Amino acid sequence: MKLVDAYQLFREFYMSLGVPLRAVVEFKIRQRGGNPGEVFEKPWLFLRYVEAAMGRHNAELISMLFVEFVRRYRVDASAAAEALWSEEGWRRFVQRLGGV
Numbered sequence: 001m002k003l004v005d006a007y008q009l010f011r012e013f014y015m016s017l018g019v020p021l022r023a024v025v026e027f028k029i030r031q032r033g034g035n036p037g038e039v040f041e042k043p044w045l046f047l048r049y050v051e052a053a054m055g056r057h058n059a060e061l062i063s064m065l066f067v068e069f070v071r072r073y074r075v076d077a078s079a080a081a082e083a084l085w086s087e088e089g090w091r092r093f094v095q096r097l098g099g100v
Helices: 006-016 019-031 043-054 056-071 077-083 087-096
Strands: none
Touching: 006 043, 006 056, 006 087, 019 043, 043 056, 043 087, 056 077, 077 087
């Protein structure tokens, strides 16, 4: 497996989402006083914002989209499934990809 940067992979996934979805999430982040760029620094916050904006079911759906997206890079699905739900899940995902 070739090495893939977890943060770059998340950025590509995020940009692959539709503009309307990104706009809603970014609006919710701003509404809470946050900076939309923080999801690139802390990807595990992304699904929290999605869940707050559109409910748990939609956050779970986006999580599964992330899993399918990273499979194209031959990344273990179990690591990807946990990655966006918590800081610990993200840490394990980064480690699985060979990061620090």
